[in-house]
Amino acid sequence: MARILITSALPYINGIKHLGNLVGSQLPADLYARYMRARGHEVMFICATDEHGTPAEIAAQKAGKPVAEYCAEMHAVQADLAAGFRLSFDHFGRSSSPQNHALTQHLAGRLNAAGLISEVSEKQVYSNADGRFLPDRYIEGTCPNCGYDRARGDQCENCTKQLDPTDLIDPRSAISGSTDLEVRETKHLFLRQREMRDQLRDWIKSKKDWPILTTSIALKWLDDGDGLQDRGITRDLDWGIPVKDGDKDWPGMEGKVFYVWFDAPIEYIAATAEWAEAQGKGDEAWQRWWRTDKGADDVRYVEFMGKDNVPFHTLSFPATMIGANFDGTEPWKMVDYIKSFNYLNYDGGQFSTSQGRGVFMDQALSILPADYWRWWLLSHAPESSDSEFTWENFQASVNKDLADVLGNLVSRVTKFCRSKFGEQLPEGGTYGPREEKLIADLSARLKAFETQMEAMEVRKSAAELRGFWVLGNEYLQEAAPWSTFKTDPEAAAAQVRLALNLIRVYAVVSQPFIPDASRAIMEALGCDDWSWPSDMGAALAALPVGHAFTTPEVLFAKISDEQREDWQNRFAGTRA
Numbered sequence: 001m002a003r004i005l006i007t008s009a010l011p012y013i014n015g016i017k018h019l020g021n022l023v024g025s026q027l028p029a030d031l032y033a034r035y036m037r038a039r040g041h042e043v044m045f046i047c048a049t050d051e052h053g054t055p056a057e058i059a060a061q062k063a064g065k066p067v068a069e070y071c072a073e074m075h076a077v078q079a080d081l082a083a084g085f086r087l088s089f090d091h092f093g094r095s096s097s098p099q100n101h102a103l104t105q106h107l108a109g110r111l112n113a114a115g116l117i118s119e120v121s122e123k124q125v126y127s128n129a130d131g132r133f134l135p136d137r138y139i140e141g142t143c144p145n146c147g148y149d150r151a152r153g154d155q156c157e158n159c160t161k162q163l164d165p166t167d168l169i170d171p172r173s174a175i176s177g178s179t180d181l182e183v184r185e186t187k188h189l190f191l192r193q194r195e196m197r198d199q200l201r202d203w204i205k206s207k208k209d210w211p212i213l214t215t216s217i218a219l220k221w222l223d224d225g226d227g228l229q230d231r232g233i234t235r236d237l238d239w240g241i242p243v244k245d246g247d248k249d250w251p252g253m254e255g256k257v258f259y260v261w262f263d264a265p266i267e268y269i270a271a272t273a274e275w276a277e278a279q280g281k282g283d284e285a286w287q288r289w290w291r292t293d294k295g296a297d298d299v300r301y302v303e304f305m306g307k308d309n310v311p312f313h314t315l316s317f318p319a320t321m322i323g324a325n326f327d328g329t330e331p332w333k334m335v336d337y338i339k340s341f342n343y344l345n346y347d348g349g350q351f352s353t354s355q356g357r358g359v360f361m362d363q364a365l366s367i368l369p370a371d372y373w374r375w376w377l378l379s380h381a382p383e384s385s386d387s388e389f390t391w392e393n394f395q396a397s398v399n400k401d402l403a404d405v406l407g408n409l410v411s412r413v414t415k416f417c418r419s420k421f422g423e424q425l426p427e428g429g430t431y432g433p434r435e436e437k438l439i440a441d442l443s444a445r446l447k448a449f450e451t452q453m454e455a456m457e458v459r460k461s462a463a464e465l466r467g468f469w470v471l472g473n474e475y476l477q478e479a480a481p482w483s484t485f486k487t488d489p490e491a492a493a494a495q496v497r498l499a500l501n502l503i504r505v506y507a508v509v510s511q512p513f514i515p516d517a518s519r520a521i522m523e524a525l526g527c528d529d530w531s532w533p534s535d536m537g538a539a540l541a542a543l544p545v546g547h548a549f550t551t552p553e554v555l556f557a558k559i560s561d562e563q564r565e566d567w568q569n570r571f572a573g574t575r576a
Ligand SMILES: Nc1ncnc2c1ncn2[C@@H]1O[C@H](COP(=O)(O)OP(=O)(O)OP(=O)(O)O)[C@@H](O)[C@H]1O
Pocket: 009, 010, 011, 012, 013, 017, 019, 020, 021, 022, 023, 024, 025, 304, 305, 306, 307, 308, 309, 341, 342, 343, 344, 345, 351, 352, 353, 354, 382
């Protein structure tokens, strides 16, 4: 049994996530966590809301709520939707937790002791009317690159250019609209990442098995142009983790907070500490996942994220972890594998939270159960390139794979058995060459599926699983127990017995993709044996003669053209 630590990129707090966010991080992480648990491994699956930074403050302001209250509410909303999609986190934490405050301050202190923090005087825009500095999105103005007149201090949404607040032409406060602004000096802390370039490069180059998407982004940031730059880790904001040097005050940093990119990945660790507390366990419970001197040396740590998160996870967060161990007394568990994703696009454009474009998690669950979405999203995950959600493709894939292949098999077998033998596994007959061939084919397919799952090849895993289902359909088509029954009822009984057992095997193996359908199948079969079918012959005899079952309801309803058109229209515009 291995120990596997899995983290999903943290969903930002300022709104409900869209299907792109879901398939780019949390959902494939859940698939992997479920699979590894099903194979008997010890899994710790961690996610949390990312709650700091200016977008959270601005969203709270729009909602007319104090930011702490807004974040608490949105965390509950996101937790609820995660449960709706059956995301099986061991803990869904909050980056604003006391644990993350303490750990972020502690790690900053360690980095300072290592000489890896510098103090830099910066010019920042100060609003006299608002009585505060205006970082990032708190300032708007005209983009110097494209002339768009609502560019934000961190980025122009129109041309996507990254900006500094001082770049904007005709700047104004996004809070009050005031143009009574001035540039003032303010001091900030920077993480001296440049210092660590060689160490980071050696570490990344040692990861021979990482996806090209991951290493290419990392090396680009590391070496392109002037190479990796030091990064500011503090901001003049109220909401966030107060800047401290461990548990001591940091002279000159009063009233400042750590910047969101610094504290967000640390929350992976802090969320595990939140988990330990919620379980009534001590520090050793989370440390055995995160400290190689405290039991984590045999942990395999895998991170899941969309491509825009790769730089932080390959450079900044590792720099924090390596730097904090400068004297060898705090060996933190480093990531072993980073599974990154390209983007899922929506019907000819991009998903966008700020523009409300696409299908969002709450809307998706309001029209169809989680399994339908899970199946489509995973089987079309944007791995080697961006992929696109279209309603036509969604309808075709659900109807073909889920309804026609898996759903139809379950329905035909159970109904046929009920009509000819009653709702129990029939006795009589023996397996012949056709059944032996089926068992061999299933074993081979299962091996192929396992190989793809272990490699985290999400689309290929889905394709193998579908192929595994198809084998059952083909068998049933050829064996045709409904014809066999007319001449040789005993042989038909053996075929049906095999097929009912095969349905159980399908439930077990499909569970990481479609957990609700799997549970429905198991309940109908009156079975709670979820053991992995490593010995296919034995697995296909798990349900004995005489075992009772109930014929399940329709597992997957087909999506009609009318439904598809209705949804297509409903979700064509932007969300209010
Ligand atoms: N269209 C997309 N397809 C796949 N993954 C995505 C997509 N958009 C964002 N992600 C990923 O979703 C995860 C959660 O992201 P986060 O909550 O920070 O939203 P975001 O990146 O700001 O996206 P948006 O701006 O659309 O809200 C990240 O790992 C991010 O890389």
